[in-house]
Amino acid sequence: MSRSFIKFGLPACAVVALLVITLLVVQPGRSLDATPRPTTQPTVTTPSSGSPSSAASPSASPSAPGSADPAPDEEEASPDAEPETPGTASTAPVPAPTSETVPAGTVDDVVEAREPAPTEPAEDGEAELEDGITIRLQEARIETVEAVGPGETSGISVVAVVELENNSAEELDLGSAVVRLVDADDRAGDPGTGAPYAPLEGVVAPDGTARGTYVFRVSPGAEEDPFTLLVTHSADASTVLITAEAA
Numbered sequence: 001m002s003r004s005f006i007k008f009g010l011p012a013c014a015v016v017a018l019l020v021i022t023l024l025v026v027q028p029g030r031s032l033d034a035t036p037r038p039t040t041q042p043t044v045t046t047p048s049s050g051s052p053s054s055a056a057s058p059s060a061s062p063s064a065p066g067s068a069d070p071a072p073d074e075e076e077a078s079p080d081a082e083p084e085t086p087g088t089a090s091t092a093p094v095p096a097p098t099s100e101t102v103p104a105g106t107v108d109d110v111v112e113a114r115e116p117a118p119t120e121p122a123e124d125g126e127a128e129l130e131d132g133i134t135i136r137l138q139e140a141r142i143e144t145v146e147a148v149g150p151g152e153t154s155g156i157s158v159v160a161v162v163e164l165e166n167n168s169a170e171e172l173d174l175g176s177a178v179v180r181l182v183d184a185d186d187r188a189g190d191p192g193t194g195a196p197y198a199p200l201e202g203v204v205a206p207d208g209t210a211r212g213t214y215v216f217r218v219s220p221g222a223e224e225d226p227f228t229l230l231v232t233h234s235a236d237a238s239t240v241l242i243t244a245e246a247a
Helices: 003-033
Strands: 119-121 126-128 133-145 155-166 178-182 190-192 209-217 227-232 239-244
Antiparallel strands (some): 227 239
């Protein structure tokens, strides 16, 4: 062998041999580590009929490229919300609307007239009813009364003092007592609440007496003519008619 081969060839051969040994030792390990492993596909939990449809396994894979993302304003289903079973609908029967047909009236229909309330004319300003109640006009006078309530007017008025005696065996409640005035021209007097107005009220015991003062605004000149006072002490009682003149 030449010196050149010994000087340069032997080292080169040694380097090549070392590289071959290295490749033979390292390459099998790399081939073992580089063996492709089966890709584990992420599992997605399919929602059952009793769980919210939006609840998925945390290991769910991201959306595939190109798939549409949900609208940003779409609200997430509340975990506490009661889910609906797909394909099911309420089977509760809905009642059909009912309506009653009211027959229409005609001009030929006859409407029965309402029977007027019974009346009891007073004699000498006094009337005794069958239920044991006696009503009398104690006094009627002319006064100038000031308006107090809404709709009232000041001026000449008839002031009537009514007295009631309870000669029955039961108490009498005057909560529904009504007193009205009609003048000689059949015009109703306007009731007022200015002094000396003090109506019949309260409960009258058996053998008890109650007194009430009523004020009626009348048309000019009507105070000089006779008037009729209508007194009803309860809803189911006769109306006492008292005709008098104001002094």
